[in-house]
Amino acid sequence: MAVFTAVTLDDLNQWIKQFPLGQALALKGIASGIENSNFFLTTERGEYVLTIFENLDFDQLPFYLQLMRHLARRGIPVPDPVPNEHGELVVPLHGKPAAVVTKLEGASQMDPQPVHCAEAGTMLARMHLAARDFPLQQPNLRGLDWWLETAPKVMPFLSPENAQLLSSEIAFQQAFAGTDTYRQLAHGPVHADLFRNNVMFVGDKLTGCFDFYFAGCDTWLFDVAVTVNDWCIDQQSGKLDPARLSALLDAYHAVRPFTDADRAAWQTMLRAAALRFWLSRLYDLHLPREAELLTPHDPTHFERILRDRVEHASQELPA
Numbered sequence: 001m002a003v004f005t006a007v008t009l010d011d012l013n014q015w016i017k018q019f020p021l022g023q024a025l026a027l028k029g030i031a032s033g034i035e036n037s038n039f040f041l042t043t044e045r046g047e048y049v050l051t052i053f054e055n056l057d058f059d060q061l062p063f064y065l066q067l068m069r070h071l072a073r074r075g076i077p078v079p080d081p082v083p084n085e086h087g088e089l090v091v092p093l094h095g096k097p098a099a100v101v102t103k104l105e106g107a108s109q110m111d112p113q114p115v116h117c118a119e120a121g122t123m124l125a126r127m128h129l130a131a132r133d134f135p136l137q138q139p140n141l142r143g144l145d146w147w148l149e150t151a152p153k154v155m156p157f158l159s160p161e162n163a164q165l166l167s168s169e170i171a172f173q174q175a176f177a178g179t180d181t182y183r184q185l186a187h188g189p190v191h192a193d194l195f196r197n198n199v200m201f202v203g204d205k206l207t208g209c210f211d212f213y214f215a216g217c218d219t220w221l222f223d224v225a226v227t228v229n230d231w232c233i234d235q236q237s238g239k240l241d242p243a244r245l246s247a248l249l250d251a252y253h254a255v256r257p258f259t260d261a262d263r264a265a266w267q268t269m270l271r272a273a274a275l276r277f278w279l280s281r282l283y284d285l286h287l288p289r290e291a292e293l294l295t296p297h298d299p300t301h302f303e304r305i306l307r308d309r310v311e312h313a314s315q316e317l318p319a
């Protein structure tokens with residue numbers, strides 16, 4: 001159950017008046033998700049999602065919500081935040097920040113085929129291009145600085161082999177971040193968490209993506225690697241699946257062609273993307289926050305992926 005803050009229809013009667021949505025007619029808690037309290041909200045104007053942010057504060061939220069608004073206005077299928085009468089996208093509800101966004105149609109495709117991977121690749125590239133003129137800046141808050149700060153906290157919980165893997169990989173990534181190749185990579189606002197459960201389909205057609213609450217400015221290639229490491233793998237072994245990988249990369253490349261720097265950085269970036277989720281899952285497992293009530297995701301999945309990416313080269317990016 002992922003509703004940490006209880007809300008009733010009665011609670012909403014007054015609150016909803018500040019939005020041009022008419023009266024609230026129905027409210028249903030959404031069971032999945034581990035970060036926020038989410039509700040499907042039906043009003044006189046249609047179907048929406050109400051999110052109460054449990055762990056994010058008012059300072060960070062404008063970046064996420066304004067980015068969603070920016071993308072929605074450029075035709076990228078993402079939830080569009082509804083402004084209140086003062087133009088605000090984030091408004092307190094029961095003392096916590098909350099937002100109302102449009103509801104996407106469809107359901108996640110947890111067993112994606114090449115056709116779904118191609119759709120994801122196309123949308124990711126379109127999203128990168130559409131965000132180029134987004135004016136707000138926020139770093140990826142789960143980037144290298146966070147890895148350096150967090151690794152010492154989880155080290156005491158690791159086996160000697162895993163402690164060695166973690167420290168050597170962070171050193172490798174830190175060295176890479178200082179290279180010319182890294183500096184030449186295109187960067188801008190990225191989703192940074194485009195897993196299968198954050199994308200909707202109706203049949204084989206992608207209808208949208210959501211959960212921008214790890215978005216930040218980072219390299220576009222990092223975003224591609226995060227996506228590939230979830231969509232294009234055998235879920236048991238973590239190994240890359242060539243057909244799905246080609247489908248996603250070719251579709252991305254057709255919209256935003258990969259550069260020589262991307263090609264030079266690809267293997268390293270797949271490792272960075274695996275490290276990012278191994279570390280965050282280790283952190284959530286061993287150092288859970290108070291507001292985090294659900295079973296954390298399994299870190300060993302990303303440990304396997306990282307070891308595989310270190311030991312086996314992926315196919316190259318399309319030229």
Ligand SMILES: Nc1ncnc2c1ncn2[C@@H]1O[C@H](COP(=O)(O)OP(=O)(O)OP(=O)(O)O)[C@@H](O)[C@H]1O
Pocket residue numbers: 002030032033034035036037038049079101102103104105197198210211213
């Ligand atoms: N705009 C939307 N349209 C339709 N469904 C949505 C929308 N936003 C969220 N959902 C539904 O709510 C669920 C939880 O949302 P979300 O993934 O943003 O929560 P979360 O707490 O950030 O979860 P996690 O961090 O585990 O991915 C989604 O799996 C999806 O089913």
Ligand SMILES: N[C@@H](CCO)C(=O)O
Pocket residue numbers: 193195277280281297
């Ligand atoms: N996608 C993340 C969860 C946070 O959205 C993970 O699988 O660890």
